[in-house]
Amino acid sequence: MSWNKIICSHKELQLFGTLNGGQSFRWNYDKINDEWVGVFSRTVWKLKQNDDHIQYQVIGSLIKEFDTKDSISYEKLLKDYFRLDLNLVKYYKEWSEKDELFQTACQQFYGIRMLRQEPVENLFSFICSQNNHISRISSMVEKLCTHYGDEICTTDGVTYFSFPQVEKLAVCDVESKLRQLSFGYRAKFIQKSAAQIVEWGGERWFNNLQDMKYKDAKQELMKLHGIGPKVADCICLMSLNHLDALPVDTHVYQIAAQNYLPHLRGKKNVTDKMYTEIGDHFRKLYGDMAGWAHTVLFCADLKKFQQNDDIKCESQKKRRKK
Structure with missing residues (x-):
């Protein structure tokens, strides 16, 4: 089966951070073939990341009005899913100018897209x-x-x-x-x-x-x-x-308390009042796409959390060996 191509810089779309960040739960990474396999819109897809384009295959589909060889229709579906009509590099620049923490996080977590x-x-x-x-x-x-x-x-x-x-x-x-x-x-x-x-x-x-x-x-x-x-x-x-909606969980609370709202540090639970305060703070900081902007910080914090967890597991293994 041949691969189709969508011209798209890796700075505009990073598959790893976007598909592995807890937005959707139907994507799996195949390390051997360096490709993603997933399901959306009643269709099974394979995706590959390249510096200046994304490759895709349609493996199977239940969309009756589409022929599986109809690359134009599937390309439109994929572009819509990743919201590729939006110039993300421009928004990253705006968010970086407003927030030093974002400026740091976006160096590694570039191209994080909010899936539609x-x-x-x-x-x-x-x-x-x-x-x-x-x-x-x-x-x-x-x-x-x-x-x-x-x-x-x-x-x-x-x-x-x-x-x-x-x-x-x-x-x-x-x-x-x-x-x-x-x-x-x-x-x-x-x-x-x-x-x-x-x-x-x-x-x-x-x-x-x-x-x-x-x-x-x-x-x-x-x-x-x-x-x-x-x-x-x-x-x-x-x-x-x-896109101004901002889900507040433990990670988001910690990001807010440690970096933006120090008076919230050390709280045992996130109250309704705190939840609203955190969301409103980021909406004021980033504007009407605050939820998307904050997803980048969330991905960075989640990665740090996972790395700490890996370090913890390794140290536990070493202790057990002694």
């Missing part, structure tokens, strides 16, 4: 993310796809499925099935939220959220079972085009 995800997948993936780590979230998302999605294709011995339609997750017996699959309390949140979305109009409801102001959309999302402020902000930012 499908709201249904994004919403239920982040319900799975609660009190969880990336590898387990990815496992749960794949279970949802395997049991409730549609088969797309099989390649290299792996069968890929689309993310399920919300109607399939709204059926009453979904909760008990997901509990059997080790989803725990999240099983109830998934089934109940799906039922609410179907009742409120499904895709039309999501379209209305995109048309609302950010804070109104966030409040609507929080009416769903199991959706709190952080998950609502993730959904607003990653799939509803509210």
Whole structure:
């Protein structure tokens, strides 16, 4: 199968930081072939990073109106997913001028893109993310796809499925099935939220959220079972085009307290008031794309956290050997 090409500098799109930073949970990196394999828009993709372009293959697709050889339509889909219409280098320059910490972080974490995800997948993936780590979230998302999605294709011995339609997750017996699959309390949140979305109009409801102001959309999302402020902000930012939404978790709190809001240091919990203060601070600093800008800082902090974790594991191994 031949590769197609999209002209795009690595400074405009860094696949590793973008696909491995906790936005989407359906991408896997193949070290041997130096390529990414993932699923979005009911399509299985392979991507390769180059200095001045991205290579892609469409492995299989359920999009009936597209022919798998129709590279123009798939290229448009991929460009839209990565928001390649936006000049990221220009925004990085603006954010760097406003913030020394960003200026430092962006040296390594250049080209971090905010994916334009499908709201249904994004919403239920982040319900799975609660009190969880990336590898387990990815496992749960794949279970949802395997049991409730549609088969797309099989390649290299792996069968890929689309993310399920919300109607399939709204059926009453979904909760008990997901509990059997080790989803725990999240099983109830998934089934109940799906039922609410179907009742409120499904895709039309999501379209209305995109048309609302950010804070109104966030409040609507929080009416769903199991959706709190952080998950609502993730959904607003990653799939509803509210790029000023800023999810505040432990990492984001630590970044804010250590570098911007010292009076928040040493707090045991992030209160509603603190959550709002942190978000408003970054919105004032970065403007109407604060959520995107802060994602770069989040990636840098997450990398530092992972490196510290690796160092800790190595030291524990050495102690056990002694």
